[in-house]
Amino acid sequence: MELIIQGLTKAFQLLLRGDPEVLHITFLTLRVSGLATLISLGLGVPLGLYLAVARFRGREFLVGAVNTGMGLPPTVVGLWVSILLWRSGPLGRLGPMYTPSAIVIAQAVIAIPVVTGLSMAAVQQLNPKLRLQIMALGASPIQFWWLILREVRFGILAAVMAGLGSVISEVGASMAVGGNVRWYSRVLTTAIVLEVSKGNFDMALALSFVLIFLSYSITYALTLAQQRRRRL
Amino acid sequence: MKKYVIVTLCLLLSFGLYGCAPKAPEQPQAPADQGQGAAKRPVTAPEPEIKDVILATTTSTQDSGLLDELIPLFEGQTGYRVKTIAVGTGQALELGKKGEADVLLVHAPAAEKEVVAAGAAINRQLVMHNDYVVVGPENDPAGIKGAESCAEAFQRIAEAEAIFVSRGDDSGTHKKEKELWQAANVTDKGKWYQESGTGMGQTLNIASEKGGYTLTDRATYLALKKNLSLTVLLEGDQSLLNVYHVMQVNPEKFPQVNAAGGKAFVDFMVAAETQKVIGEFGVDKYGEPLFFPDAGKPDIY
Structure with missing residues (x-):
């Protein structure tokens, strides 16, 4: 119990004093996970909408793959991405291993199935007659997708939150491909692991409070947007 | 509702794009509160050709805090940026064998000799023991x-x-x-x-x-x-006895290895000045040294 209070006080001290290392780690976490979430939105939302509406051979197979991917363990993704990015791997020449970009790639791989799956589910919850109605009113394909997107915006917001939540909290992939290099590729979760193995439990707790505060603030902002006109 | 979404997405986007910006000039030196040595020492070394040196090492050098003291010194003296990958010695040697690291700081003499014999590592030097x-x-x-x-x-x-x-x-x-x-x-x-x-x-x-x-x-x-x-x-x-050696990953076997950077780190670890820092590390905090410098002594391990 004493440790928790120590950790909380330390978290406040670190943030108020503007400890440069903690700020660096926090901003890097935001940048890396924010960018990974954006990439996953750019790829996952269109893919999810398409999978929800289109009918083609092998669709069930693909949907099953996406749904499995939603629970992909970050350590596994870290291992795969490492093998691709290592000097001996196919992308090794570009030298991306142990950089923040490597973490972005791995985290995007983790978030894409989450965003795809949730966007797809959001569209599939719509009334099937909606499609007929939009078509009957003579919408062009662009207008059609725009209307669908508007209808599922709350679902997409949920996908953003889930995607961001899954990457900002993962440690296995960041550790494997980022290497937890000080002042360079150390993010909040890998810093917490390091502080625990150093036995600095108060520091580890402080960082964990920073992480929770961060993900809560972002999720809260998105939740406000989502819940504002959602009263039954 | 739109307003919130737009503000949040803009925030995310700006962080994201900031992350995209070229990384090279960012934080070559750590800001103010690093080890005193780093803060006092001006960067005089010319910019090396390949800046990043990947150091694969054991957890004990990181968890004990020794590397937090040594790495800023090395970076200040040479202008390299060290990417420390702290894993177990087994994995560190494996990274060396695959050419994924540039220099190794490890403590398993028998296994190290195998890696040297296989031609994956060169310039193996005794550093310290505890x-x-x-x-x-x-x-x-x-x-x-x-x-x-x-x-x-x-x-x-x-x-x-x-x-x-x-x-x-x-x-x-x-x-x-x-x-x-x-x-x-x-x-x-x-x-x-x-x-x-x-x-x-x-x-x-x-x-x-x-x-x-x-x-x-x-x-x-x-x-x-x-x-x-x-x-x-x-x-x-x-x-x-627990003996630590430093060694370069063989650049002739793995052309992508940063040969100059690896050599610079080996030289740094066995330099008299560094050895002194190693010998004094931890004395103020624990009342006894954590590591005993050994460079230059006959390597019987």
Whole structure:
């Protein structure tokens, strides 16, 4: 119990004093996970909408793959991405291993199935007659997708939150491909692991409070947007 | 509602794009509060051709805080940026064997020699040593305190079937521990022998919580002592010496290796000035040094 209070006080001290290392780690976490979430939105939302509406051979197979991917363990993704990015791997020449970009790639791989799956589910919850109605009113394909997107915006917001939540909290992939290099590729979760193995439990707790505060603030902002006109 | 979404997405986007910006000029030197040496030392070295040096090393050098002291010194002197990948010695050597790192700082002499013999590493130099100690609960259920040798202590643990927590991760410490069990002629291990599969710090925590014995390097133990209910029960045995070597990954075998950077780091680790820092590290905090500098001494390991 004493440790928790120590950790909380330390978290406040670190943030108020503007400890440069903690700020660096926090901003890097935001940048890396924010960018990974954006990439996953750019790829996952269109893919999810398409999978929800289109009918083609092998669709069930693909949907099953996406749904499995939603629970992909970050350590596994870290291992795969490492093998691709290592000097001996196919992308090794570009030298991306142990950089923040490597973490972005791995985290995007983790978030894409989450965003795809949730966007797809959001569209599939719509009334099937909606499609007929939009078509009957003579919408062009662009207008059609725009209307669908508007209808599922709350679902997409949920996908953003889930995607961001899954990457900002993962440690296995960041550790494997980022290497937890000080002042360079150390993010909040890998810093917490390091502080625990150093036995600095108060520091580890402080960082964990920073992480929770961060993900809560972002999720809260998105939740406000989502819940504002959602009263039954 | 739109407003919130737009604001949040803009925030995310701006962080994201900021992340895209070219990384090169960012933070070559750590800001103000690094080790004093780094702060005082002006960067005089010319910019090296390939800036990043990947150092694969063992967790004990990082968990004890030694690298936090040495790396800024090296970066200040040479202009390189070190990417420290702290893993077990087993994995560090494996990264060296695949050419994924530029320089290795590890502590498993027998395994290191194999890597050198295989042509994956060159320029292997003795850096420092400390020692392993066997720690356990104060009440010492297996009665290993006062054992004549380490082998005898390990036999007593096995006979008493007292809990022993092993690293189980093929690290340098784990390799040493396996040697010691072999020397003690203990082959059958039962439920009392538990493999944690984690780093030294975590393994010490587990041993402390379970009231078990474990083998640890002295540096990590001293650094974590304040959180542990473990005491040193056996030390000073000749077989408990823990020797660290630094070596370059062979650039002729792996063309992508940063040869100049790896050589610079090896030279730095054995330089007289660095050796002095190593010898003094931890004295102010723990009252005794954590590592003993050895560069230049005959390498009998």
